[in-house]
Amino acid sequence: MSSDSSTKSLMNFFGKALAKSSAKPLAVRMMVSNAKFEVEKFDGMNSFGMWQCEVMDVLVQQELDITLEDKIEGMSDKDWENINRQACGTIRLCLAKNQKYFVMRETNAIELWKKLEDKYMTKSVENCLYLKKKLFRFQYRAGISMSEHLNDYNKILADLQNLEVDISSEDKALLLLNSLPDNYDHLITTLLYGKDEIKFDDVSNALTNNEYRMKDKQAQRDTMTKALIVKGMSNDKKLEKDECAYCHKKGHWKKDFSLLQNKDEKDSNANVA
Structure with a gap:
């Protein structure tokens, strides 16, 4: 069966099922199912529980989560087989290559799901x-x-x-x-x-809020430190460039000019003596 015909068959089935139930309109559900979700591939090292939760969310938004339950009454064997293959494919796409080998030929979603749970959720x-x-x-x-x-x-x-x-x-x-x-x-x-x-939850929230406050205080301290550094550099720069407003020579201020002049006169008289 082609991908288009399979999709049409599934849409027809779900359309009939939804018409008999109080579920949301098909248009709304199709908008959700078109959303894209990214799942970190399970490689045997990351958290299996978190991975399983995320994969289940993907199956739900693709309307494939029904494959993890008993076959729905009224669905043909062919349709049930097709959506199981799709569900298995979706689950395998969320597995790293080294984790696919022992489920690579599985076509039943419940069996695939159970094999993964038996391997990584052993209740020993x-x-x-x-x-x-x-x-x-x-x-x-x-x-x-x-x-x-x-x-x-x-x-x-x-x-x-x-x-x-x-x-x-x-x-x-x-x-x-x-x-x-x-x-x-x-x-x-x-x-x-x-x-x-x-x-x-209270402790977790308190620790999170405390971290935000600490980061905010540190940011304020960093800003003040940078401002002081810039101000210091600015003052140093002025000292290097400033010159005496009276004699226009560098190295002293105008208020020190008379003292320097007296010192120079004393040094000159001493040399003459």
Whole structure:
């Protein structure tokens, strides 16, 4: 079947399905499906949970997410096979080449999805232990921004969530505060003082806002420093070029002219003597 005929068949099917449901009009859904999304290819090293979430978003906007469920009643086997191939192709396009080999001939989207999950989302005790140790030992790395620190922390939380490990909001907040260096002690005390409970989102937002304030203060200090440097250079430049307003000679000011003149006269008399 050609690409055009396949597309027409899919549009006819979805048009009938949408007419029977309370879903949005086809024109609106087609506008969304035409949007372009970029997904970082999964190479086995980046976060599988985040990658899977982004790929699912792509499948939804392309209206291919139905392939990850049971076959829809009333759809022909041929149409079901075609959209499964399209879904598999979309998923594989989001994989790095070294991750495509073991699913390169898969034509069933559910099976392809399950193979990836079985390989990278193994819910083993060993994997849970590794991620929990990584979370409990998580510490701020000198030289990175707070935004980067929060991103690294959230990646660990996302991986644990994918393994169905539930961590309370308060524990997330306390572990995050525990990961900060000593120069954050005052902020930590402020956040904890008088609180019966603390939420992860509140701590995360406070750290982000604090970073913005610190950057703003640093920018102001840099501006003042540059202004002082420019002013100093300007003064130095004037001293080099200024000359005595009385005798028009360089090296002294007008107020010093009489003193220099007296000194020269004394030196002259001494030489004569």
